[in-house]
Amino acid sequence: MGEPAREPTPRSADGKRIILAGRTRPPGHPGGPHPRPHRRILARAARALLTLIGTLALALSGTSATSADAQGEAQGEAQGEAPAFTHEEALSSDNGYTTLEWDAERPVVVRQASTPAMSAARTIFEGTGTRLFVSGLADGDYYFTIADAAPGAAPSPPLHLAVMHQSLSRALWLTALGALVFAATVFVILRGARRER
Secondary structure, eight states, X not given: OOOOOOOOOOBOTTSOBOOOOTTOOOTTSTTSOOSOTHHHHHHXXXXXXXXXXXXXXXXXXXXXXXXXXXXXXXXXXXXXXXXXXXXXXXXXXXXXXXXXXXXXXXXEXXXXXXXXXXXXXXXXXXXXXXXXXXXXXXXXXXXXEEEESSTXXXXXXXXXXXXXXXXXXXXXHHHHHHHHHHHHHHHHHHHHXXXXX
């Protein structure tokens, strides 16, 4: 067997031999260390950092957009569910009282005025509920609005109530008619009892 092949002795550009110490190799020589390897490590770390920053930026922008959309939807729902009276037509009363009804799950404010413009309106109810009994109203026109109790909430369109009490003469005639019916009923009962005897 022959001797193993020896590696060629490296030489410089002018032909001089380069003395190697141990197993080291000159820069750029096959099998030797690559020039400045820390630059590649820094480049990879920089690329990884940029990728991480881009991912975080996208995630934050997506979260912000989602939060804004959710807030807009919540505001839209809140505006769409504004309290309103359930009465489809204007109200009338001949005895000076009525019952107001509405649909709402949050605290509301009910105001009363004598004009549709709700000038000099006064608050007659504030709190939770779906019904309000109003009494002691004299003859005239009354207007009611309902709104969310939150500051700045827009009120509902005014609900009209016309109060016209019965006249005294009509009340006396009805009383007399009732007394006549009562007397006739008693007479018929007493007459029937006598016949049974």
